Amino acid sequence: MSVPVTTFDDALRGAGLFPLRASAVRVLQINVGRLCNLACRHCHVEAGPSRREVMSATTAALCMHVLAQTTIPVVDITGGAPELNPSFRWMVERSRALGREVTVRSNLTIMLVPSQADLPPFLADHEVEIVASLPYFTAGPTDAQRGAGVFERSIEAIRMLNALGYGEADGRLRLHFVYNPAGAYLPPAQHAIEADFRRELGRRYGIVFNALYTIANMPIGRFREFLEASGNYDRYMVRLAEAYKPSAAANVMCRTTLSVGWDGALYDCDFNQMLGLAIDRGAPTRLQEFSLERLMERRIVTGPHCYGCTAGAGSSCRGVVS
Numbered sequence: 001m002s003v004p005v006t007t008f009d010d011a012l013r014g015a016g017l018f019p020l021r022a023s024a025v026r027v028l029q030i031n032v033g034r035l036c037n038l039a040c041r042h043c044h045v046e047a048g049p050s051r052r053e054v055m056s057a058t059t060a061a062l063c064m065h066v067l068a069q070t071t072i073p074v075v076d077i078t079g080g081a082p083e084l085n086p087s088f089r090w091m092v093e094r095s096r097a098l099g100r101e102v103t104v105r106s107n108l109t110i111m112l113v114p115s116q117a118d119l120p121p122f123l124a125d126h127e128v129e130i131v132a133s134l135p136y137f138t139a140g141p142t143d144a145q146r147g148a149g150v151f152e153r154s155i156e157a158i159r160m161l162n163a164l165g166y167g168e169a170d171g172r173l174r175l176h177f178v179y180n181p182a183g184a185y186l187p188p189a190q191h192a193i194e195a196d197f198r199r200e201l202g203r204r205y206g207i208v209f210n211a212l213y214t215i216a217n218m219p220i221g222r223f224r225e226f227l228e229a230s231g232n233y234d235r236y237m238v239r240l241a242e243a244y245k246p247s248a249a250a251n252v253m254c255r256t257t258l259s260v261g262w263d264g265a266l267y268d269c270d271f272n273q274m275l276g277l278a279i280d281r282g283a284p285t286r287l288q289e290f291s292l293e294r295l296m297e298r299r300i301v302t303g304p305h306c307y308g309c310t311a312g313a314g315s316s317c318r319g320v321v322s
Contacts (some may be wrong), residue, residue, distance in 0.1 A: 006241060008306045015246035018037035020081050020255070020300040022268075025292060027257040028158075029076040029317070030055075030063055031270060032085040034262070038107050040133070040146045042180050044221035046275050047080040049078065055262040059287070063260060064094045064133075065114040066290045076257075078270060079104040083101050083119055103129040105317075108157040120157075124164040125172055131213070131317070133156075134177040137200040158207050167208040171289055176211045186243060186312050187214035190320045215321030216240070217226065218271050218308040240307035247322040248314025254300050268300045270317070271308070277301045 009285035012018035013019065031045075031053040067075065074093040082104055084090055095102045104123065111119050123130060134147045136156060142151035158175070167175040177197060182186050194212035201207040217223045219236060227233040259267040264287040267273040278285050283298035314321035 008304055008310075011244050011307075012249060012302070015039060015092070015249060017249055020249070020252070020302060022296055022298050023248075023255045025072055025258045027074045027076050027253075027258055027294055028063070028067060028070075028072045028260065028318065029078060029270060029275060030091070030260045031078050031234045031262055032060070032080065032082045032088060032091075035084050036079060036081040036082045036107065037084070037110055037113060038081070038147055038150065040107075040222070041226065042135075042145055042182075042217055042223045043203050044218045045080060046221045046273060046274070049220055051080065053262050053263070055085055055087065057087050057316060059262070059264045060085075060091055060298070062264060062287045064098075066287055067095065067100065067170050068098055068317075069290075070292050072100070072258075074103065076103045076105070081107055081110045082227045083110050083116060089122060089167065090127050092122075092128060096128075101129065102126065103131055106130055106132045107131045107146075108134070108154040111157040111160060118126070119161050120164055123167065127134070127172055129174040130161065130166065130180060131174070131176045132265075133180070134158075134197075135180055137183065137197050145180070145182055148300065155207070157207055158201075159205070159207075162206075162208055167210055169208070169210070174215060178208055179212055180215050180217050184217075184227055184230070184236040186216055187315070190214040190313065204297050214315070215319065216308045216311055216315040218305055220271060220305055236265075236303060237307065240311045243311035244307060245310060245312060245314060245322060248310040248312070251314060251321040252300075252306070252315035253321070254309075258295060264288065264321075266295070268298075270308075271305055272301055272303075275303070276306065277303065279294060280291075291305065 005156050034047045034051035034053040036047035135142045139151035165171050166173040254268040259270050266279045281299045309315050
């Protein structure tokens with residue numbers, strides 16, 4: 001078996017979508033570094049406690065300067081564990097002061113680190129939306145993917161957030177979970193697995209949340225290493241390509257999202273960022289060159305990994321796209 005014979009660009013051509021271009025910039029996704037208190041097996045960022053790539057205060061200030069010059073409505077802060085960046089709280093405060101919605105992508109366990117004891121109320125006070133990784137509603141699969149004891153600590157953190165009002169159906173504090181498959185296969189239907197999570201987390205732990213997003217594991221970073229070590233890389237790539245769906249390609253997140261690296265480089269998405277595939281073909285490549293007009297019309301840099309976002313119902317940082 002070999003990797004797909006149809007390139008992703010050829011798949012786009014077949015659907016009349018080539019070249020793929022941005023249509024807007026509605027989300028400024030800022031990766032503030034790869035430092036994390038966990039080292040999850042599926043992490044495409046390959047984050048961990050020993051990583052030293054951390055966004056400086058100068059670059060964080062430049063992100064906020066750029067934001068202030070635009071009307072981009074959503075700031076999505078990710079990592080690593082973004083909460084460990086020294087500028088994280090200032091960026092949240094500044095973004096909110098500019099009237100923008102703020103999302104943080106959290107591993108939950110960071111909220112139990114002693115230095116972060118006041119993190120949950122800080123997030124609540126600033127009405128920060130939380131998108132949290134939770135591989136399953138039981139300990140076994142979660143700990144296998146993220147480390148021993150992570151599930152128990154995650155449940156404790158969720159209960160803290162629920163106590164503050166996060167996850168209530170009609171509340172202002174939004175709590176969403178992210179589900180990644182444990183192996184080399186596509187996620188199940190999002191509505192079905194969300195119903196399972198809602199039922200089991202409520203029954204077992206009294207937990208509530210707003211939504212669950214399913215995200216296909218991208219064949220990059222530690223997950224690619226797993227695929228290659230287990231002899232599943234070619235098979236997984238063929239599986240993704242065979243499940244390619246044009247409607248998912250038409251709605252991929254890179255068309256409305258701009259990704260900022262910890263060093264200020266610009267990318268079409270967080271996945272391209274991890275592969276070092278910077279914005280190309282004449283568009284600005286760094287924050288210092290920022291031009292919203294040019295970035296809104298940029299051609300998206302694509303590759304075989306893009307099949308991960310366009311397989312089946314599609315996959316993005318907000319779950320399915322079609």
